[in-house]
Amino acid sequence: MEQSRSMKRLYVGGLNHSISQTELQQRFEKFGDVSDVDIVTRKDEQGDPVKTFGYLNINISETELRKCVSILNKTKWKGGTLQIELAKESFLHRLAEERQQAAEKKRTPRVDRTTHLVESLKKVGVENFHMKAAVPGTEVPDHKDWVVSKFGRVLPVLRLKTQGNNKIVKCDPSKHCHNIKRLDPSVDSENVTPVSKLTWQVAGGDDEISKKRRGEFPAYKVQPKKKRCTPSNGAKRFEDSDVEVAGSARAYKHFEDQDIKRGSPSELNCYISSRNSVSRGNEQPSTSKRQTAAAVQPRQKPVCLFDGDLDSEDEIRMMVAQENRKNKVTVNCNVEELGDLEVVGDEFSLKYTTHWAHQKAKGGGSKKMSERKQSLKDLEPDSREYDSADTDEILTFNNKTESSLKKTQKDPEMVKSEGQNGCDAGPSKKTPTIKVKKTECGSNGKSVSLNSVRESGSDDDSDDSGSCVDSDYEAMMQNCYRLELSLADLEQLAKKSAETSEEDSGESSSVLKAPQHVLKVAKSQILPPAKNSTPEAILAAILKDSSDDYDGGKRKKKKTAAILPAFKGTKTLAEPENREEKTNSAQQQKRKQEQEVSKDEAVKKQKTSIIQEQKALSSSSSESSSSEEEEEMPVSKPPPFKGLKSPVEPASQNLCQEKKPASESRSGSSSNSSSDSEEGSSDEETEAQGKGTPKIERTKTAPAKSGQSLESKDASKKAWESKKAQGVLSSKPENVRKHQQDNEKRLAALQQRQNEAEEQKKLIQGALSKLDTPETSTSKHILFDSEEESDRESRQTDEKTESCSEMKKSLFEESEESSDEDQGIPNKAELGAKEFKNKAAGKLFESEDDEDAHSEEDGERFQIKPQYEGKAGKKLMELQSRFGRDERFRMDSRFLESDNEEFDNTEEIMKPNTAEEEELAEEKKKNLEILQNLLHINVQTAEPSKETAKKKTFRDVTALHYDPTREEHAAFETKIEEPKKESKAERRRNREEAEKLPEVSKEIYYDVAVDFKEVFSSTKTKVEDKAEIAWDQEVDEVSDMDTAAESQAAQHAFNFLSDTTAENEQSAGFKFSFFGDDPVDEIHEKEDLYKIESLKSAKITWQEDQRFQDSSSEEEEDEQESGEKTQITTTDNETLPGKKMNFFFFLKDDERLKEGPKMFCRSINLEEERERWEDSRSLLIEEYRKRHKDARRKFKAKQRN
């Protein structure tokens, strides 16, 4: 008995839920030792016990157990039928046992399964997994699933679960040598490691088997049936994941070819990451080529499971590696073939554009763009590709260059750019891109950063983030004129603080540094030593100039003539003569930098000029100018910093003056070289340029021509002075004294200038009269004072700026205004202008070489001149053609003015046509209207050309003065006082009106013959009257008195006119009776009304405006009067005496007699009135409550505070 006792676990079901563990234990204790009693109670949702059962461990023998079961099973206990069964061991118990067993096992020496296997195999005659003289496929006796494989090894038959589907593949090593392939379909025969790469050699001949042994398998044909079980969904997966998420189309614009696309690491990352995200997590990432191999990994695991043997494992590993590599390729191929769906942004611009819309195609035909294009029209064709209004292109291009990918296929542009690079442009290729980037940064602030964000977003595998960022970006881009690089951007650049400009300068200079140094050497060779003055002389001249401003004309002339070398001189002299100049080292450095830049440019220009010579004149659209522009863009960056600095510089005139000619010459040179780029600058700049240009030309020609020296000298002096004055004025607003002084100077200069202009006109007239035959460039060196030219130049720019967008225009006007206001206030626009000036002045040293100038002019010659556009332009062109390219006789709009009459005539002639045109215009308008309705957008019709022409009419801002005598200039006056006065007057008038109102009410009162009642009542219903008065408690004593007097008077009147008023009396009497019929009702109502009126007045007192209060109170009185006719206010009482007088003279058809009775009638039905009142009442109550609440809240808030 004792022996057979063992621990059993019993299940006891059908317990009552009230049974406790101890009870259960006691119940079973008689059969054995009970321990670990467990009662489980199942409960339903309400918590009521549904089922109760228990478990208990009992140490019991078999017989006892049987006895126990037979006794207790199916017996009733406390209302439940017991059910006893043997249960499984307790989980905890089992766990403990298992642990114990494991511990025991550990203690006992472990028998290796493999050794056991080997031993058992040995028994059967398998030595080292080789069975002697066994044909492949022989099963190893006593060992299930062990067969002799193809190569004589004894291997197990494997049952492997394939990927994706749950099929189990049986891999019999004796039957297939392509088991790897069976598991991994992507493994092709070509993927197999060639024999030469194997680490081990297989001896053998050329026969099939030995070939196979070497691993040269014939192409494997997948059996159709088994193909199903291969992981075919892998391909599908790729399809899904291969959708390329190019968050930004622009960034990948050039990545048309898949090759290139693969070349870009970011893109590849994109691929891979997306794939990673999709592919399941059972991959086994290889450490080295994690990224690229990750996609291919999933299928290798089963492959590796094939064999535990070392040799074969090696083999397989190698194969796997090979597969990896090959697979990568195939996968990429797959990518190309299947799912490379690219999603591009809205601004994806096409390579191909249709013929007609070439100009506007890219930016969706935005006018801004075309404008910009116009501004860049003079660029050479291939450089246009960079600057062609497509910043994206450039950005992407930049990206490409930055990433410096090894692209097997370069897109044509790349090649082209390289070609350009090779030829001469050197840094110029890179510079435009940088510049564009910068401007974009300026124009829309965040765009660049956003760009980067966008790119990073596309690097991420998350499509959504990329696209959303991109959409943000687009939305933002829609708001800003990102394609435009002219004024708008420059303006914003100008508005940027000095630091940014500093950055810019740093950037650009850094960009240009390397080439500069290279070119410096060249420059030293090229620069002709033809400078006619030594540095010392120049310095002396400069110093002298600073001492005498006005009369130093000749010296100035000399100085300006020497400007070209001057800078070299100053540079060389800068260090030894520091004390004289008092410039800080930073400035010197900057200057040096500029010099370098200029040198660089000069050299380039020479080159370009050479190139130009080579090129056919007609075909080349001024290569030199374009290249210049390219250079200019970055080069022009450093100066702004200087320009900003100069105002800060505390008034060392020496320095200032010395600097100014420099800037002048700079601006002059720049204006000479590329007028188109100047249009970005504001008027002031153009002014400066205008002044600068003559000088440059003079400097060019001065050595040769001394004949016109006097005139040019004057001009130069004057221009210089005015320039200086402006500069000083704008730069030092705080210095009032200086300001005044400068103002004087400026005025003097302007006067002088005007005189000169007149002189010049005369000269030109004379020259024109003499000149009949077209003269070509021979006369290039003859130079009058080029004031006219400067005018023209500024005019040109004016026209351009005016034709520019509104944004530009605003700037323009701003600057204009500021210039009108004596340039005393250095507002932002002016600062910007200054910056522009300096930017444009980046060319400063270009003018050093005559050759440069030549090339410049050549460049200019081929620029499309906007003044020659249009009909008027054509005319002008014709005019100009008479004089060839003579600089002196450039035609401008002034020459056209004389033709205006003609022009008008032609217009008149064309009138018949205009009817048709008008029709068309109307149609167009209608169309646009429809469009507007359709799209709910603001479709702006382009202003008629006439208007634009009007707008284009020239306004010489430089000559613009505020002249109080002229009426037009009243627009410049600031009118602050007048509107105020007006408003005051208005207010007064308003007040008067408000005050008048009571008077009107008085009159009404006058008409309202209140006393009629009394009159009648005095005769008949005196008691009623009195009662009435009693009801109206507002009525004071005085009014009572009055009414009494009135009634008396009325009585008199009645006596007087008793016969006539008989009817009235009757009616009145009737009315009174009526009045008396329901007096209580009415009066109640009226009292209520009155109360509410008072409430209203209370409401109004909260209002702050006093006069409103007044008027409203008066109005209220009126209302009260109208509401309650019998009420007499105190204010009205004052007028009563006058009325009393009238009472004595009742005429026959007195108004009062007619109107009086009406007063006693209700104008509206009583029911209506009641309804209205009830309606209004609820509203009023609500209103009142609200107010009350508000007031209380306010009060509380106040208290809290």
Add this chain to the structure above:
Amino acid sequence: MRPLTDEETKTMFEKLSKYIGDNIKLLVDRPDGTYCFRLHNDRVYYLSEKILKLATNISRNKLVSLGTCFGKFTKTLKFRLHITALDYLAPYAKYKVWVKPGAEQSYLYGNHILKSGLGRITENTAQYQGVVVYSMADVPLGFGVAAKTTQECRKVDPMAIVVFHQVDIGEYIRSEDTLT
């Protein structure tokens, strides 16, 4: 030849706006001259003022075509685009779809574009949005209607139609006689 009525203009603009959105105004209000729409034989022609003037010299029944045909009004007064309008609409297209070289031919034969043939698509393309179909070399091929949104295009299986064919340049050959 007559100008379009308001109703016609509206219908046509509605159609055009599906492809080029508010860029219609660039067609109507062109900086390089006055252009207008004219109706002739139920067809809408887009022509410059110059041509308009010239065309007035030709009697109505003799006039075959003038300017560029943008499309025609059906008998039910719907507007149907013609392939000839492509040159004018393609530069302004808001939503574009690029067809892979392999699928180009299929498209040009008048078939819809399947996902497998879709090379590139403008993001945020809505369903049933009018699109201009380009080849991968950015040559406009025709018009279509997006059958799926861009997001959906990523998910659908390769044989799903993503762009419905409307008009393609194959029609220059296929319906040469009706294209005027």
